[in-house]
Amino acid sequence: xxxxxxxxxxxxxxxxxxxxxxxxxxxxxxxxxxxxxxxxxxxxxxxxxxxxxxxxxxxxxxxxxxxxxxxxxxxxxxxxxxxxxxxxxxxxxxxxxxxxxxxxxxxxxxxxxxxxxxxxxxxxxxxxxxxxxxxxxxxxxxxxxxxxxxxxxxxxxxxxxxxxxxxxxxxxxxxxxxxxxxxxxxxxxxxxxxxxxxxxxxxxxxxxxxxxxxxxxxxxxxxxxxxxxxxxxxxxxxxxxxxxxxxxxxxxxxxxxxxxxxxxxxxxxxxxxxxxxxxxxxxxxxxxxxxxxxxxxxxxxxxxxxxxxxxxxxxxxxx
Numbered sequence: 001x002x003x004x005x006x007x008x009x010x011x012x013x014x015x016x017x018x019x020x021x022x023x024x025x026x027x028x029x030x031x032x033x034x035x036x037x038x039x040x041x042x043x044x045x046x047x048x049x050x051x052x053x054x055x056x057x058x059x060x061x062x063x064x065x066x067x068x069x070x071x072x073x074x075x076x077x078x079x080x081x082x083x084x085x086x087x088x089x090x091x092x093x094x095x096x097x098x099x100x101x102x103x104x105x106x107x108x109x110x111x112x113x114x115x116x117x118x119x120x121x122x123x124x125x126x127x128x129x130x131x132x133x134x135x136x137x138x139x140x141x142x143x144x145x146x147x148x149x150x151x152x153x154x155x156x157x158x159x160x161x162x163x164x165x166x167x168x169x170x171x172x173x174x175x176x177x178x179x180x181x182x183x184x185x186x187x188x189x190x191x192x193x194x195x196x197x198x199x200x201x202x203x204x205x206x207x208x209x210x211x212x213x214x215x216x217x218x219x220x221x222x223x224x225x226x227x228x229x230x231x232x233x234x235x236x237x238x239x240x241x242x243x244x245x246x247x248x249x250x251x252x253x254x255x256x257x258x259x260x261x262x263x264x265x266x267x268x269x270x271x272x273x274x275x276x277x278x279x280x281x282x283x284x285x286x287x288x289x290x291x292x293x294x295x296x297x298x299x300x301x302x303x304x305x306x307x308x309x310x311x312x313x314x315x316x317x318x319x
Contacts, residue, residue: 002065004029004152004183005050010059012045012207019045021207023059027152027185032178034194035187036302037204043187044080047154050185051077063152073101076145080157082137083144086130090121090140093129097144111147118176119143120169135166142173153177155186159193171197191299203305211305215298222304223296225254226270230277231262233289243280252276257307262290264303 003026010023020042027033035043048054049061052070061068063075084093091112098108116122119139124132129140138158145153158174159167174184174197188194194201195215203211203218211218232240237258244256244263252273254266267273270293281287 001029003027004064005185006060006062007046008060010046010049010056010061012042012049012054012057019207023208025202025209025212027183028200030178030181030183031199032174032184032186032197034198034201035185035204036189036191036194036201038306039189041204042207043204044156047077047156047185047187050154051075053077073148074150075152075154076148076150078138078141078145078153078155078158080160082129083141084129084137087128089126089128090132090143091125093140094125094143094147098147101148103147108147111149115143115146119146119173135162135169138162138166138170139173142170146177151181152183152185155184157188158186159188159190167193191297191302195298203302205306211301215301218301218305219296219298222255222301223266225266225268226293227296227300228265228267228270228273229262229290229292229294230265230288231290232281232286234286235262235289236284236286239281239284239286243277246280247273247276250276255304257304259303259307264300266296266304 005025005027007023007025010020011018012020019040023042023046035046037043045054049056050063050068052068052072056068063072084097088096094112095108112125113122116125119142121136121139121143124136129137132140142155145155155174159170162170171193174186177184198215200212200214201218202209211222213221237260240258240263244258247253247256247265252267252269254268257264265273274291277291278288
């Protein structure tokens, strides 16, 4: 079955700032796909290109086999920020945006009760939008995005700033949409949100997809072994860099990533690695401040993917 969204070698820049570089990604029908990445990596830009809010500069992008264009009804977009009129009631916003989409009054009325109940705003139809809580405003954004019953829903940061109860209700709604055969693509900064919701996750960095797959598949790919965290004191970064190099040369580790606090090490035989760490530090003025062996979290996967990308870019720049 053909992907519902297919991006191939997309390039996009704001003035001289490259946002997307050779960006390629296929979204499959009826999946929930999460876009993860640091701020500025291109997540929101990609969604804007899919909706036609921004024009393509280079590469290819198709939505259900057609080029993206503004105003199409087979793709809904719930933005991170309020996309309605504060001075109108919920009902008035729904009626207004429904008519902008070309829906008849009867079509809007038929969907009001169904969608209003689904997003949890039944009983709030006559409230002014400005009177809604932050979570309710997010729900109204979703209501408006779902008015035309699109087969694809794009959501930018659906739960940022929300309390845990409201966040869970948004998750439940997204899962319910998938059961109605809706494909959902959303951006998030929350690792636990990606783990809870996504069939697949795309990790973006520097405008490219650096990793793509299920959470479990990405764990197996990037952190197949046990994870060792080491911090030292006083924490000389040059000593840590030398230790990281030695460990890589020893072939005891699958990967080593250095951060400001210490080292994150992936290895099949952690005892041998720990012995090597202590042996090396005895030759320096550093001592172990913290050492732990644990199963990798998805946050660790994200960190390793983005840090490896940064290291590769540095090596390419310096080499």
